[in-house]
Every structure is written in structure tokens, then in C-alpha cells.
Amino acid sequence: MEWYTTFAIILGSLIFLMMLGFPIFIAFTIINIVGIYFFWGGADGLMQLSHTIFSSISNFVLLPVPVFILMGELIARSGVFSFTIKTLDKWIGGLRGRLALLGVGSATIFAALSGSAQGTTAMLGSILLPEMYQRGYKRYFAVGSCFAGALAMIIPPSAFAVILGALAEVSIGKLLIGGIIPGLVLAFCYVAYIIIATRVDPNIAHDYSPQKYPWSDKIMSFVKYVLPFGSIMFLVTWLIFFGFCTPTESAVLGVAGSIILIACYGKLSLGIIKESFVNTVKITVMMFMILTGATAFGQLLAYTGASQGLCEFVVSYNLSPLVTVIIMQALFLILGCFMEQVSILMVTLPIFMPIVRSLDIDPLWFVILILLNMGVAMKSPPFGLTLFVMQGVAPKETTIRDIYLGATVFIICDVIGLLIVFLFPQLALFLPNFMKY
Amino acid sequence: MGRKGIFDWIIDGLAYLGGILLGCAVVIKFCDIILRYFFNKPLTWDIEITEYILFAVAFFGAAWLLKVGGHVRIDVLDTMLSERGRTYLHLLHSAVGALVSIILSLMSFVAAAYSYRDGLKVVKIYTIGKYYFLLIISLGFFLLLVEFVRQFATGIRTLRNQSIEKGGE
Amino acid sequence: SAPIILKAVTAFPKNHANNDTIQMFVDKINARCKGQLEIRWLGGPEVTAAFDQVNALKAGTIDMVLYYPFGYMKQLMPEAEAKGLTELAEWEERKSGAYELWEEIFAKRVNAKYLGRFHSLIPFMLYVNKKITKLEDFKGMKIRVMPLYVPFIKALGASPILIPPTDIHTAMERKVVDGFCWPRVGMTSWGLQEVTKYMLMPGFFQMEPATMINMDKWKQIPKDVQAIIMDTMKDMEYVATMRQMMIMEKEDSVRLKAGMEFIQLPPEEAKKFLKIVNDETWKFVIQSAPEYGPKLQKASSKKALPKGAFPWQ
Ligand code: NA
Numbered sequence: 001m002e003w004y005t006t007f008a009i010i011l012g013s014l015i016f017l018m019m020l021g022f023p024i025f026i027a028f029t030i031i032n033i034v035g036i037y038f039f040w041g042g043a044d045g046l047m048q049l050s051h052t053i054f055s056s057i058s059n060f061v062l063l064p065v066p067v068f069i070l071m072g073e074l075i076a077r078s079g080v081f082s083f084t085i086k087t088l089d090k091w092i093g094g095l096r097g098r099l100a101l102l103g104v105g106s107a108t109i110f111a112a113l114s115g116s117a118q119g120t121t122a123m124l125g126s127i128l129l130p131e132m133y134q135r136g137y138k139r140y141f142a143v144g145s146c147f148a149g150a151l152a153m154i155i156p157p158s159a160f161a162v163i164l165g166a167l168a169e170v171s172i173g174k175l176l177i178g179g180i181i182p183g184l185v186l187a188f189c190y191v192a193y194i195i196i197a198t199r200v201d202p203n204i205a206h207d208y209s210p211q212k213y214p215w216s217d218k219i220m221s222f223v224k225y226v227l228p229f230g231s232i233m234f235l236v237t238w239l240i241f242f243g244f245c246t247p248t249e250s251a252v253l254g255v256a257g258s259i260i261l262i263a264c265y266g267k268l269s270l271g272i273i274k275e276s277f278v279n280t281v282k283i284t285v286m287m288f289m290i291l292t293g294a295t296a297f298g299q300l301l302a303y304t305g306a307s308q309g310l311c312e313f314v315v316s317y318n319l320s321p322l323v324t325v326i327i328m329q330a331l332f333l334i335l336g337c338f339m340e341q342v343s344i345l346m347v348t349l350p351i352f353m354p355i356v357r358s359l360d361i362d363p364l365w366f367v368i369l370i371l372l373n374m375g376v377a378m379k380s381p382p383f384g385l386t387l388f389v390m391q392g393v394a395p396k397e398t399t400i401r402d403i404y405l406g407a408t409v410f411i412i413c414d415v416i417g418l419l420i421v422f423l424f425p426q427l428a429l430f431l432p433n434f435m436k437y
Numbered sequence: 438m439g440r441k442g443i444f445d446w447i448i449d450g451l452a453y454l455g456g457i458l459l460g461c462a463v464v465i466k467f468c469d470i471i472l473r474y475f476f477n478k479p480l481t482w483d484i485e486i487t488e489y490i491l492f493a494v495a496f497f498g499a500a501w502l503l504k505v506g507g508h509v510r511i512d513v514l515d516t517m518l519s520e521r522g523r524t525y526l527h528l529l530h531s532a533v534g535a536l537v538s539i540i541l542s543l544m545s546f547v548a549a550a551y552s553y554r555d556g557l558k559v560v561k562i563y564t565i566g567k568y569y570f571l572l573i574i575s576l577g578f579f580l581l582l583v584e585f586v587r588q589f590a591t592g593i594r595t596l597r598n599q600s601i602e603k604g605g606e
Numbered sequence: 607s608a609p610i611i612l613k614a615v616t617a618f619p620k621n622h623a624n625n626d627t628i629q630m631f632v633d634k635i636n637a638r639c640k641g642q643l644e645i646r647w648l649g650g651p652e653v654t655a656a657f658d659q660v661n662a663l664k665a666g667t668i669d670m671v672l673y674y675p676f677g678y679m680k681q682l683m684p685e686a687e688a689k690g691l692t693e694l695a696e697w698e699e700r701k702s703g704a705y706e707l708w709e710e711i712f713a714k715r716v717n718a719k720y721l722g723r724f725h726s727l728i729p730f731m732l733y734v735n736k737k738i739t740k741l742e743d744f745k746g747m748k749i750r751v752m753p754l755y756v757p758f759i760k761a762l763g764a765s766p767i768l769i770p771p772t773d774i775h776t777a778m779e780r781k782v783v784d785g786f787c788w789p790r791v792g793m794t795s796w797g798l799q800e801v802t803k804y805m806l807m808p809g810f811f812q813m814e815p816a817t818m819i820n821m822d823k824w825k826q827i828p829k830d831v832q833a834i835i836m837d838t839m840k841d842m843e844y845v846a847t848m849r850q851m852m853i854m855e856k857e858d859s860v861r862l863k864a865g866m867e868f869i870q871l872p873p874e875e876a877k878k879f880l881k882i883v884n885d886e887t888w889k890f891v892i893q894s895a896p897e898y899g900p901k902l903q904k905a906s907s908k909k910a911l912p913k914g915a916f917p918w919q
């Protein structure tokens with residue numbers, strides 16, 4: 001069978017099953033069972049699938065995921081953060097869509113604390129969405145602004161960047177540092193969109209008319225509700241940036257700090273802890289079950305030669321370096337809709353990187369573009385890890401349409417950001433060039 | 438709805454256990470940090486235990502999450518169907534889901550038996566027979582199977598009620 | 607009749623530095639066995655996760671593993687970790703009796719024909735951020751290790767820490783660990799030279815990649831084709847090692863350029879160091895592999911070489 005027939009059959013059936021409304025992990029598993037049975041040699045192949053399922057999630061690198069979800073849950077459920085939001089409201093005043101702006105702002109700051117896009121998205125979604133809905137924001141707009149959580153994998157620290165750098169064989173240190181400015185470019189695109197959108201259609205974010213507060217009140221609530229919260233962020237940032245621990249460890253310390261803070265506000269109760277854990281288990285189980293299916297699915301595509309065939313097809317046309325980069329990045333965008341990020345890298349990089357190097361394209365710049373691209377893959381329907389997180393944390397009335405539409409709008413911002421970094425490589429290379437090696 | 442059956446106790450209990458294990462993972466990592474910085478005596482087993490916990494949580498919680506409707510899916514088709522069509526669709530979901538679960542539960546069980554026979558191990562600092570983990574996968578899919586069958590039965594009942602209502606109109 | 611197809615994988619991605627000569631090997635065999643046999647290199651861990659490849663080979667889901675660290679086989683082969691402790695190159699092991707032992711072990715434990723090892727004499731090194739001039743200096747250091755190294759790291763008075771390879775960079779940078787063990791090849795592809803100050807000499811152990819074919823599949827291959835495969839393997843072992851040595855030299859220059867220093871333990875301390883490393887680790891390996899362990903230790907030592915087998919003896 002030619003690779004494109006295999007590719008079309010496998011991918012077509014997956015999309016069909018997803019559209020029929022099967023739970024995503026079941027849709028993957030159906031394809032895996034049928035595909036492995038036919039391509040990998042019957043029952044032996046199916047037993048191999050059990051081993052793959054084990055390897056896919058018994059992975060220490062995944063620990064920050066539940067831990068950051070837990071941190072977000074604890075802070076959100078205790079109600080501590082809503083005081084913080086109220087305080088910031090008093091200070092910000094009459095800017096339209098300020099909660100969305102606040103979302104992007106917190107995402108950018110929190111991205112510098114967290115190595116996990118899922119964890120950050122979960123935190124933003126569970127804390128900010130109920131507030132935004134309550135104030136009459138359009139649902140897709142509110143949801144979209146929380147997808148800014150994907151910045152966490154672009155702005156260092158980022159567990160994903162380390163894996164990417166290792167697989168692409170570029171300097172990991174430079175890649176991490178190189179993510180800073182492009183991450184800010186994306187944040188800037190989000191802010192620009194929010195400001196323009198709220199100007200064009202004021203109904204998108206109904207803000208209640210801000211009351212005037214005396215300065216003494218503003219300062220008091222700042223000290224009470226913003227400083228302690230900032231101190232947790234500061235504690236975690238400080239630990240990471242000044243060399244005391246890894247992102248995983250900072251996640252754990254962040255949880256400890258949050259529990260202490262919540263206790264100080266007198267909001268800590270067994271009920272809140274239990275509720276937070278129930279929700280953390282929900283999201284973790286959901287994502288991990290999908291990972292079990294997605295990992296085997298990626299292997300199936302690789303084993304049948306379908307993914308390799310696609311890549312080789314794309315590069316078989318001897319195009320100019322820039323066109324090659326555009327086509328490769330477009331391919332990442334497409335693959336990102338259907339596959340899990342690490343599998344994408346494992347399939348494509350062995351074929352792409354030698355070509356990139358032979359065409360004298362700066363590998364670091366190319367890899368930073370991939371990093372931005374994988375930020376899109378996090379939220380591009382139908383398969384995106386933060387999409388699923390969002391579905392897990394968003395308030396009940398959120399429909400799948402709201403989530404997909406919100407993601408799409410912000411994906412457009414991402415693509416604009418990607419184009420900016422593509423047109424001005426110095427944005428990606430400026431900071432790494434300062435490093436001695 | 439109504440009273441909790443034995444099966445509910447089992448899957449709720451396992452999900453609960455998953456949550457407790459996750460809590461343990463955080464506490465273990467926390468202890469490791471404290472021991473390392475203040476006593477220069479890091480734990481050596483924290484990583485492997487964490488990996489096992491992450492794995493176990495998924496399969497302890499999978500059936501429970503199915504019960505509470507927490508597994509993500511694309512629900513566009515649901516919104517386009519009539520109530521009766523939706524019931525049929527959900528019957529299809531649970532039937533195929535049950536089929537997938539029975540296959541994986543069986544194959545994982547066989548894989549566990551082979552691993553036991555061959556002495557296959559998971560090797561970290563401590564070595565553990567891999568069949569334990571394959572059995573957990575088998576158990577996880579068995580519970581999913583039972584839950585899918587239950588949902589199928591519920592679907593059939595709903596269908597019958599719908600036709601009675603229709604007959605009554 | 608149609609040629610026999612061998613579906614093959616490697617533990618690392620296709621373009622990884624360790625896979626340097628794999629494509630050459632595959633091409634040579636495919637050319638020499640044209641019409642009778644073809645190796646199809648499907649890819650690396652994206653096809654089957656690295657730790658699962660040995661299971662898949664045993665079950666026959668894949669036919670051949672072209673490059674696979676022995677250590678990854680410990681799950682099925684309690685002897686596996688002994689390979690890296692050898693004092694010999696693979697071509698020497700073929701004369702010392704070690705190769706036959708391994709052939710037997712592979713057939714028994716993983717249902718595979720052991721072909722050989724592409725890379726010989728590439729050592730593991732300790733990379734540290736603290737200057738070490740005597741064994742005393744190890745006291746209280748935190749070293750990132752694989753389980754095999756735990757006994758000797760403890761015997762040196764340091765604390766072993768297990769973290770995944772992806773975390774080593776941050777862990778070194780943030781002083782979560784003071785050092786780590788890694789082969790002298792491949793460390794720079796993780797960017798680790800940026801966060802490391804010293805490479806400690808001497809090195810110890812050897813990199814130990816296995817090449818193997820599922821036994822049932824091997825038996826289907828005609829005798830003359832089997833001979834071609836073995837022949838090509840033996841030739842390529844010299845070529846692959848030579849090329850890997852040159853990669854190692856290039857990596858050394860990258861390390862120096864990044865500002866790393868190579869520190870040499872004084873002769874007496876170096877001797878003590880190697881003794882602890884080898885004795886502690888052999889003790890540990892023999893404990894988990896009482897059947898073959900002592901035989902392997904004997905056959906992997908320089909003394910096991912028959913007199914006059916090689917001009918450098
Ligand atoms: Na980050």
C-alpha cells in the first residue's frame with residue numbers, strides 16, 4: 001500500500017470516529033487495535049500495545065502536570081484569587097476587556113513560573129472563567145484569552161523545550177533563552193487583538209461601570225490580597241531563576257506555598273482540599289488516558305511509514321530554503337491538529353533537521369519557530385491537550401463550539417506572531433547571541 | 438440513579454485511592470526537596486514511585502471518570518440529533534467502547550501472564566515484575582467494560598421508555 | 607522468490623550521533639544480499655518506545671534491533687549490565703570466549719541472535735562542577751546516575767540522584783546535582799557542556815550497543831546470507847568504532863571551546879578510583895546474575911585473550 005493510502009485511511013477513520021462523538025481516548029484506541037492487528041502482526045502486536053500504554057504515561061516528566069493543576073484548583077476553589085481580581089479591578093479602572101487582558105498578563109507572568117502549558121491553562125481557566133462569565137463576557141472570547149496559558153511552554157522554564165532541543169540537537173540553553181522574546185511577541189498579539197476586538201464590538205466584554213474607590217481602600221486591599229499572592233509567584237520564580245530547583249520541584253513548592261497562603265486567609269478546609277483533588281484527578285485521568293491512545297497512534301503512523309512518507313513527499317520538491325521552512329512549518333501546523341507534540345517531533349525531526357542544516361537555515365531559528373508552532377498544536381482542534389484541559393475546567397455552560405471558536409481566534413494571533421518571528425529572525429536570535437556558547 | 442451498588446463503591450473507591458496516591462506523590466517530592474537541601478540526603482526512590490503513581494492514577498480513575506462523564510469527546514453530532522437519535526448514538530458508543538475494553542483487558546491479561554512466565558521486569562533502582570502493571574491495565578479496562586455495559590443497559594431502558602412515551606401520545 | 611524483509615528499529619532517533627554508521631551497514635547488507643534479503647530501518651523510538659523494543663523483538667513484532675544499549679535489556683536479561691564493564695573491544699571478545707557467552711544469553715533470554723557491538727572502547731565519564739583531585743572530594747557530592755552506578759557512587763561517599771536525562775541540564779544549572787555520568791560521545795547534543803565545568807579523567811566502562819535479530823526470523827535466513835550478515839557486522843565494528851572515536855575528538859573540542867576543563871586524577875588516586883568503580887559494580891552485577899556473571903567477568907578481562915591473538919598485546 002502506498003503511504004498516502006495508509007495515511008488517508010488511518011487519519012480519515014480517526015476523524016470520523018471523533019466526529020461520531022466517541023470519547024477521544026476510545027477513538028484512538030479503536031484505530032490502534034484495528035491498525036496494530038493488521039499492520040503489526042495480530043495478537044502479538046496487541047500485547048505490545050499494552051506495553052506501549054504503560055510506557056506512555058509512567059513518565060516522571062509528566063508530574064508537573066497534575067501538580068500545577070492542583071495548585072490552580074486550590075487557589076481557585078478557596079476563593080482567594082477572586083479577592084485579588086476585585087482588587088486589580090479597583091486599580092485598573094475602566095479599560096474594556098480588562099479580565100481578558102488580566103488573563104494574558106497573568107499567563108505571561110505565570111509562564112515564567114510554570115513549565116507546563118496544561119497546568120497554566122488549567123489554572124487560568126478555573127480561576128478567571130467563572131469571573132468573566134459572571135460579568136457577561138462572550139464565552140468564546142473569555143475561553144480564548146485563557147488559552148494564553150500555552151505561553152508556558154514557550155517562555156522558559158519549559159519541559160517541552162528541553163525535549164525539543166535534545167531531539168533537534170540544538171543548544172538547549174540557547175533554545176530556552178530564545179523563547180523569551182517570541183513569547184512576549186505572542187502576548188503582545190493577544191493584547192492587541194483584545195483591545196481591537198473590544199473597540200469593534202463592545203458587546204464582546206460587558207464590563208460593569210467601575211465604581212470609584214478611595215486610595216486608602218485601594219492600597220489596603222492591595223496589601224491584603226495582591227502582595228501575598230504575588231509573593232507566591234515571587235517565591236516560585238525566585239526559586240527557579242536563582243538556581244534552587246527544577247520546574248518539577250518548584251511546582252511542588254508552589255503547592256505548599258499556596259496551601260500556607262490559603263490557610264493564612266483562613267480559607268483552608270478539608271472540603272476545599274478534597275474538591276481540588278477530585279478535579280485534579282478528573283483532568284489528570286482524562287489527559288493521561290488520551291496520552292495512552294495518542295502515543296500508540298503516533299507509533300502506528302510511524303510503523304506503517306505513513307508519517308515518513310508524508311515528510312519525504314513534502315521535501316522531495318527541491319524548493320528554496322524559505323519556501324521549505326514555510327512548507328515544513330505548515331506541515332507542523334497540520335500535524336499539530338491530530339497528534340501529540342512529542343510524537344510529532346519524533347516523526348519529523350529526523351527527516352527535517354538534516355535538510356534544514358544542508359540548506360544553511362539557522363537551526364536555532366527553525367527550532368524556535370517549531371516551539372511557537374507546538375504552542376498552536378496545544379490548542380488546535382480536534383486534538384489539543386489544552387483544549388481537553390479547558391473542557392475539564394471551564395464552567396458547565398461552556399460548549400465545545402465556544403472552546404473551538406475561542407481557540408481558533410487566538411490561533412490566528414499565534415500565526416501572526418509566528419509570521420513576525422519568521423520575518424524578523426533577530427527576535428528569536430537576539431538574546432541567544434549574547435550567550436558565550 | 439438512586440442507591441449505590443457494589444460496582445459504584447469499587448470504582449469510586451479506586452478513584453479516591455488515585456487521588457490519595459497523587460497527594461502522596463506531591464508529599465514525597467516535597468520531602469525529597471527538604472531532605473536534599475537541609476540534610477543533603479536525597480531520596481533515591483522518589484522518581485520511580487512517582488512514575489508508577491502517575492500510571493496507576495489513570496487506570497484507577499478511568500472507569501469512574503466514564504461514569505461521571507468526564508472523558509472528553511466532540512459533541513457536535515449530539516446537538517444535531519433528535520432525542521431518540523442521540524440515544525441510539527450513545528448505544529453505539531457504549532457497545533464499541535465495551536468491545537474495545539474487552540479486547541484490551543484480555544490482551545493485557547495475556548501480556549501479564551507472558552511477562553510473569555518470562556520474568557520481565559521494570560528496572561529502576563528497585564526492580565518490580567512488569568506483570569503487576571499490565572494487570573492494572575487489564576483491571577482498568579475491565580472496569581471500563583463493566584461501566585460501558587451498564588451505560589448500554591441504561592440506553593436500552595431509555596429507548597424503551599421513549600417508545601412508551603411515544604405510544605402514549 | 608521474494609526477498610526476506612527485516613523490519614528494524616534503533617533505540618535512538620535516526621539522525622542521532624550514535625546511529626552514525628547504521629545506514630552504511632544497512633546499505634551494505636542490502637547491496638550484498640540483493641534479491642535475498644532486505645533490511646528496512648523503520649526508525650527509532652517513534653516507532654516503538656526504546657524500552658519496549660526488546661519485548662517487541664522477542665515477540666517478533668519487529669525483526670531486528672540495529673542499535674540498542676545493553677542496559678535497556680536488563681528487564682529481561684539480568685546479565686545485561688555486565689557488557690559495559692568489559693575491558694575488551696568487540697573484536698577481542700570474539701576471541702576471548704565472551705561473544706559465545708553473549709550469543710547463548712541472547713538466545714535464552716530474548717529469543718534473539720546476537721550479531722555484535724558497533725562501538726568499542728568509548729568510555730563513560732564523570733562530568734562535575736566541583737574540582738576533584740582526590741577521592742575524598744567525592745564526599746557529599748550529588749551525582750545523577752543510572753541504577754547501575756548507585757553502588758560505586760555510594761562507595762565513593764557521594765549521593766546518587768535519579769532524574770530523567772531531559773532534566774539534567776536544569777538540574778546542573780540549578781545545582782540540584784553536582785555532576786552526572788555520561789559517555790564521552792553524545793553529551794554535547796544535550797547542551798550539557800554549557801552547564802558543566804569539568805570532565806574527570808580517567809573514564810570507565812564502555813558504551814555497549816547491541817545489534818540483534820529475532821531468532822525465528824534468523825533461522826529462516828539461508829546459511830550463505832547469514833554468513834554475509836555476520837561478515838559485514840564484523841567489518842563494520844572496526845569502521846563504526848573508528849568513526850565514533852573521531853566524533854569523540856570533535857566533541858572534546860566543543861567541550862574545551864565551551865570553557866570546560868579536563869581534570870586528571872593523580873595516578874595513585876586514579877587506580878583507587880577505577881578499582882572501586884569496577885569492583886563495586888561487578889559485585890552488584892554478579893549478585894543479580896549469579897549464573898553467567900562470574901563467567902562473563904572472566905571472559906571480559908584482558909587476561910582472557912589467547913596469547914598472540916593481536917599485535918597490540
Ligand atoms: Na514556562
Ligand code: NA
Pocket residue numbers: 336337338339376377378379380381382383384385
Ligand atoms: Na492540536
